[in-house]
């Protein structure tokens with residue numbers, strides 16, 4: 001099997017599915033607004049105005065059908081909600097000491113991730129896991145490395161009250177704090193009418209903003225659309241290795257309808273197996289009564305327990321040390337790698353795979369030594385670099401890195 005271009009692989013598909021940009025309308029009221037990032041800061045705060053229709057242009061390579069399908073029925077996109085969500089995402093006052101926002105760890109200047117090994121929250125507290133990018137997170141079948149949150153809405157409620165991240169005590173405290181910030185009342189009224197400020201409307205707004213954070217339009221997308229010159233010969237050899245000798249495609253699945261390089265399943269590839277006594281950890285995790293999401297969320301970021309991965313969610317021994325297959329778009333820009341940030345460069349990642357991962361009792365059956373030569377490993381890296389979005393690169397150049405407010409002693 002050898003795939004060289006989208007045309008060959010998807011030759012039978014009809015043309016309409018290869019449209020470059022697809023306009024999506026979520027029209028609730030009258031009026032039309034073309035959404036762009038510059039406009040989101042100034043939003044109408046008039047509660048009586050009809051919610052604005054929202055137009056989203058998808059970047060090249062992303063599936064419009066799936067995008068539409070993944071907008072929850074009870075949380076349609078509106079310009080007001082997206083703008084409110086963006087403001088919340090960047091607001092440090094959502095943390096207990098006003099020092100950290102979502103964007104501290106998901107920074108547009110770092111492809112909506114950060115460059116630390118693990119997330120660093122209030123008082124410079126370290127969690128045990130690497131911050132993934134928020135780009136395309138809306139396409140995840142479940143959120144987090146272990147899939148413990150089913151949706152972006154549920155996901156966004158957790159970091160705010162995680163003791164190592166934003167540190168608020170509980171959701172009532174979060175709601176009370178946002179209610180105390182006077183500029184928010186009219187913005188929530190415009191976005192949610194009578195629903196007002198609740199943890200659910202906060203979450204819905206943040207999730208709506210995240211659904212505008214997309215990454216496509218990469219050299220690889222142009223290559224798949226038929227531009228043979230869009231990627232180098234080395235990258236083409238790398239794409240072939242990705243599909244064949246490297247066996248990457250078996251987990252980092254790619255097809256036209258889900259072009260994200262993930263099967264969204266959980267595999268133990270051995271990253272967590274370094275220095276772990278899984279059986280002892282699992283026994284201790286069970287004794288923690290991790291029945292509610294908040295408890296699992298705290299365990300997930302704790303050293304040791306973190307390495308149990310999917311097991312924390314399912315309590316199935318087969319899931320010990322298993323983590324969600326990462327999506328690979330923009331991967332060049334989001335070092336270090338893996339759930340614990342243990343691999344510094346893409347070449348380090350490939351070397352890890354080349355030796356067959358780290359042996360342990362739960363190692364995924366798909367992992368085995370690959371016998372790739374040094375030039376072949378370089379080709380794979382060249383291929384991975386073709387997944388970098390032109391838009392992401394441009395945006396990274398145009399924004400200043402987020403700053404962390406110094407925490408009060």
Ligand code: HEC
Pocket residue numbers: 089100101102103104105106118119120121122127129130131132133134137140142143144145146152155156157159160164165166206300301
């Ligand atoms: C202190 C750093 C930090 C802060 C603050 C933070 N995050 Fe994260 N975020 C992380 C880390 C680390 C993970 C992975 C944790 C895990 O999987 O257990 C993550 C995971 C996610 C994911 C899942 C992505 C995926 O591919 O599974 C989303 C979405 C997300 N964060 C959005 C947010 C939002 C929204 C906020 C603010 C309400 C926020 N984050 C605040 C560090 C942070």
Ligand code: HEC
Pocket residue numbers: 242246247248249250251252266267268269271272322323324325326327328331334336337338339340346349350353364366367380
């Ligand atoms: C058996 C399934 C499987 C196979 C085969 C596989 N991967 Fe992965 N990949 C994963 C999982 C699961 C993770 C996350 C693991 C973790 O952090 O513990 C991952 C993580 C990665 C990451 C890190 C992404 C990030 O943002 O941290 C890269 C890069 C990567 N894989 C590339 C590849 C390449 C290239 C190949 C082929 C040589 C490959 N993978 C083969 C399942 C797989």
